[in-house]
Amino acid sequence: IFIGNLPYSYTERDIADMFEQYGRLKRITVPLDNRTHNNKGFAFVEFENRRDAEDAYDKYRGCNLGGRAIRIDWDVGKEKKFNNSERRNSSRSRSREPSYR
16 A cells, blocks of 8 residues: 655654554555655555455545645555566566555
């Protein structure tokens, strides 16, 4: 799940506290600004189970955090952004389970 317009003060722990109540998290990615060391206003949350991700998506869609209207969207992941020829040339293994972001 992509979370946009995130308050800059939110940390990985804050995001985990928000989302782990819906299910097991596989990964949280919070890019940080090199100068301020705050988040860049967005993050990604990856769940182990799609249904859990859907529940969290439904809960936080249209939500306000810290006075900001956050944007929640499905992250399609790098694999789905490639066209078929790029995917064929990739050295990545396809045997891994799909994740839900």
